[in-house]
Amino acid sequence: MYRIILKILKTGLLTEPLSVTSPESPAPFLPVAKSLSIRHVDAGSCNACELELHALSGSYYAPERQGIRFVSSPRHADLLLVTGPVTCHMEQALKDTHDAMAFPKAVLAVGDCACNGGVFRGSPAVRNGVDAIFPGTAKIPGCPPSPNILLSALRGLSRPVSGDLPASS
Amino acid sequence: MNTFLPFLGTSLFQMLLVGLLAPLFLGWLNIVKALLSNRTPASLFQPFRDWSKLLSKESIVPQGSSDLFRWAPPAVFALLLTSSLLVPALGTHGKTVAFGDALVLTGIMALVRVLMALGAIDTGTPFGNLGGRREMMVGFLAEPATVLVIFTASILSGSTMTFQTADALRSGTLLPTPSLVFGGLAFLLILLGENARIPIDNPSTHLELTMIHEAMLLEYSGPSLALMEWGSAIKLVIYLLLGIALFFPWGLAGDEGLSDLIRAGGFLLLKLLTAGFVLGLLETLMAKLRIFRVPEFMTLAFLLAILGFLSHFVLEV
Numbered sequence: 001m002y003r004i005i006l007k008i009l010k011t012g013l014l015t016e017p018l019s020v021t022s023p024e025s026p027a028p029f030l031p032v033a034k035s036l037s038i039r040h041v042d043a044g045s046c047n048a049c050e051l052e053l054h055a056l057s058g059s060y061y062a063p064e065r066q067g068i069r070f071v072s073s074p075r076h077a078d079l080l081l082v083t084g085p086v087t088c089h090m091e092q093a094l095k096d097t098h099d100a101m102a103f104p105k106a107v108l109a110v111g112d113c114a115c116n117g118g119v120f121r122g123s124p125a126v127r128n129g130v131d132a133i134f135p136g137t138a139k140i141p142g143c144p145p146s147p148n149i150l151l152s153a154l155r156g157l158s159r160p161v162s163g164d165l166p167a168s169s
Numbered sequence: 170m171n172t173f174l175p176f177l178g179t180s181l182f183q184m185l186l187v188g189l190l191a192p193l194f195l196g197w198l199n200i201v202k203a204l205l206s207n208r209t210p211a212s213l214f215q216p217f218r219d220w221s222k223l224l225s226k227e228s229i230v231p232q233g234s235s236d237l238f239r240w241a242p243p244a245v246f247a248l249l250l251t252s253s254l255l256v257p258a259l260g261t262h263g264k265t266v267a268f269g270d271a272l273v274l275t276g277i278m279a280l281v282r283v284l285m286a287l288g289a290i291d292t293g294t295p296f297g298n299l300g301g302r303r304e305m306m307v308g309f310l311a312e313p314a315t316v317l318v319i320f321t322a323s324i325l326s327g328s329t330m331t332f333q334t335a336d337a338l339r340s341g342t343l344l345p346t347p348s349l350v351f352g353g354l355a356f357l358l359i360l361l362g363e364n365a366r367i368p369i370d371n372p373s374t375h376l377e378l379t380m381i382h383e384a385m386l387l388e389y390s391g392p393s394l395a396l397m398e399w400g401s402a403i404k405l406v407i408y409l410l411l412g413i414a415l416f417f418p419w420g421l422a423g424d425e426g427l428s429d430l431i432r433a434g435g436f437l438l439l440k441l442l443t444a445g446f447v448l449g450l451l452e453t454l455m456a457k458l459r460i461f462r463v464p465e466f467m468t469l470a471f472l473l474a475i476l477g478f479l480s481h482f483v484l485e486v
Contacts, residue, residue, distance in 0.1 A: 035219045
């Protein structure tokens, strides 16, 4: 117990300061800023994107300080975050998850696979990205996208509807 | 009419105070936990942000669920807010608004638990069922210990009204008696179990199989979810206020003087900040217990409560 407390005190704050977001981050859709609940669905991903999402929720990026958190039920979620090229088997599950979410809601495709099928594009077993199911989805390309890119996009999604993102806080 | 207006005023003030303290306390607890995991915390007002967002969202009623599911959140919220009248927050002056004693409070908490469990089971999802049943198990194990702790504190004051108990203990000696030390320890275990904190339940888990409290909320969305989460926060604050009234009543105001109340508010803030720090530290240092170890944990609470009860007769009479 004392070992843990000592370690906590010795380590100190690990969180990195926020970087400036790029202007082309996806548009906000919620009436309240800095509060975003995310439901993540793995639609046939190779788990590289999942590793980056895991890294995102660690102490270095601490998305909770911006009100961004992953939730355990689609009913609690505002944002459906999809990774993977959307295999035929996951298509129905993805639609069901989207149906279970309360309005206002949005979909975000993370990684090259979810954006356009990536290396799996053209396979008969995939739908070549989230666009085939939910047209006009916001996208974060990258194979896989780094936690910093993910964080800035998610911050963009949870900024005030009319207003620019503060450079850093 | 003469007595009704002050009564209404005190009641509304008490409910508003507890209702607003709840999200602030939750925010403080999250700050402590974030700092202890070496990360920059969210703002103190994050719960307000989350709940105002939820209140602006749509509320979905799952297919096949009955009115029970729709009415459980407002009923739970209303019951918890009403029961905040039963515990002293700032001073024992509030005894005019108390419509019952600590046993009534335990009863209301049981009613809330039954409503939540029924609302969860009503949807027919396996996880809701699982959570509801587990919650009832924790509840029935915690209840006898709660009642014993209340009795232990009540022997000393001769009344189960929390306001009178706090009043009697407040003017007593600062040195805690053995029965109150045992009772306080038992109450800490009860508080952790009743409010779904570690080591009984993990409030930040995403793993449905290990959930107790969260599993009951999986199907709620929008305003219903906001009411449920706000209600849970109020429940935590009510338990803390009960613990403060029974075991740390120093600093509670005696009469209605404004300066007394302000001083009592300062003490309350200090106590809640300390309580948040202790809870956050406990949650950081401990791991969640297996569900089959929960009965042992609650039995320990009951044992401590019995010891406190008996030690009054052995050591203090």
